Amino acid sequence: MSSITEPGGNARSPSFFSKQATIAQPGFSRWMVPPAALAVHLCIGQAYAFSVFNGPLTKVIGISQSAPDDWSLTTLGWIFSLAIVFLGLSAAFAGKWLEKVGPRRTMFTAACCFGGGFIVSAIGVWAHQIVLLYLGYGVIGGIGLGLGYVSPVSTLIRWFPDRRGMATGMAIMGFGGGAMIAAPLSVALMNHFKSATSIGVAETFVVLGIAYFISMSIGALAIRIPPADWKPAGWTPPVETKQKMITQSHVHIDQALKTPQFYLIWLVLFLNVTAGIGILGQASVMIQESFKNTVSAAAAAGFVGLLSLFNMGGRFVWASASDYVGRKNTYYIFFALGAVLYWLVPTFASTGNIALFVLCYCVILSMYGGGFSTVPAYLADMFGTAFVGGIHGRLLTAWAAAGVAGPVLVNYIRAYQVANGVAKADAYTMTVHIMTVLLVIGFICNLLVKHVHDKHHMTEAQLAAGN
Structure with missing residues (x-):
């Protein structure tokens, strides 16, 4: 392990918790x-x-x-x-x-x-x-x-x-x-x-x-970090093209905030999470009110557990699929399929089709989870890997905002409708239609994401200096 040179010219070993001490040794x-x-x-x-x-x-x-x-x-x-x-x-x-x-x-x-x-x-x-x-x-x-x-x-x-x-x-x-x-x-x-x-x-x-x-x-x-310029054996980095939008350059964390891509992807995550998190919090009550006297509290609890499984599984399945179909295309699926499913949910509820109602929400929640796990790779494709952890951290403010917006939309709109005489079984119709509109807006935001302009990329000297 290399030493660190202090201002006086003395060399010392890196501390156990330093970044340098976590660089993987050959064979790791x-x-x-x-x-x-x-x-x-x-x-x-x-x-x-x-x-x-x-x-x-x-x-x-x-x-x-x-x-x-x-x-x-x-x-x-x-x-x-x-x-x-x-x-x-x-x-x-x-x-x-x-x-x-x-x-x-x-x-x-x-x-x-x-x-x-x-x-x-x-x-x-x-x-x-x-x-x-x-x-x-x-x-x-x-x-x-x-x-x-x-x-x-x-x-x-x-x-x-x-x-x-x-x-x-x-x-x-x-x-x-x-x-x-x-x-x-x-x-x-x-x-x-x-x-x-x-x-x-x-x-x-x-x-x-x-x-x-x-x-x-x-x-x-x-935990270990790879040595500089490390790459998997036999792997060749993809050729950088603006169509594929996988850059081999790097954007500084502060510079990323000056790009339209950061805010468009912020909206992409915000809208995807908003469409799922409000439903997740009210799933038990929602299915019981949508199928009154049909779904018991125990069955509703099972529904919540099923949604959790799809939320978890979707994080791995959708993110893994994005390696093959691309990050942008994966979000196209989230927004297009999600909008269709949300639009169909009230129909399945009104016709008493519990199986399709449950299936719709399971797929929706899988895409909710998939949105969280796909976005870090989306950011790495757009901004490079040098500062992706910090950029991802700042993007997570979209999660905090969606954590407020989603439940507010579901809870307050439902309360307003019930207070105005709408049956509880029908009180979620307007909410899911609003979610459909949000997903359409998300589709448009994703469509607008383009390759980051070269002027935002770090030079070799800046990258070597880490600033």
Whole structure:
């Protein structure tokens, strides 16, 4: 391993957490990197399962039932909202730092924040101070979510220039599947720790905090970055053409914000996520109201689980497919097929065709997940790989915005229609038609994405200097 020369001319070895210390040695297998990324993403995917704590947290004092001084669901709802906000903010503002210090330090920082957030939250439960839960899971944990989400992505893209979509799909699939592990594990732990004087949440937070810290730290220790100019054996970079829109040049993270392509892809992600996230949050209620007296609460729960499976699977399948059909064409499919399916959903609901209703939403949610996993490779194709982690982080503000817009569209439009006499079974018709229009707009935004102008590309000297 090469040394670092200090200003006085003295040489010293790079620190264990430095970017230079993570450069892979000859013989390192790139297939060791996806498990390291999954060790992080499977942990932070717990965020999608946080709702399992909401009910128990309303009974911290009363134990068997809510007491007057217990927290309400509306008060607790801000914990998850804060976590998503700080996920977006940390991913956006720490992107430049990530590219400077490398994935190991960033992933270990994510482990400290996400695991530490659970510990602070546990203290908040014991002290019954909601502000500590906001600070712990919402702010500190949210920062861990953002850093943990983006840090492995740019590394995977650099190791798999021949399969960018598949590589990012593997990791981001872990984020979608993390909740499937976290939900039953959290319930089992709460039941284990529950007693006459404790609902078991604080103890569960401590166990999860320690477990997630260990798992994410293992991922941070295992991560490696490829040497400069490394490429897979036998692979030849594709010829750069404006038609294929796969560049071999690189755009600086700050310069990317000056291109129309960044904002068009921002809208592409925003509109794709908006069309899915609102439905995901209301899936159980929606199918029961659309098929009144036909779909039970248990069956609705099964529907939600099925959507989660398609959300997770779509992250890998669609991103992998994009390696063959192209990123832009993949989003064309998302928007065109999604618009058709949304338009058909009310018809299937009114005719009582549950099977086709469920199938439509399963495909829609697979494309929702696929949108998350395909966009990092889309950015690498457009802006190069030198700063793709930071650019991806800033683009994730689209996720934060969609996290507000999607539920607002679904919830408030439904409430407005019901208040004006529309039957609950028909209250989602206007909403899905609005989603159809949003997807058509997304199709147009994707159509407008062109090759990044050469004036934005970094020179060899700038690339060598890293600025």
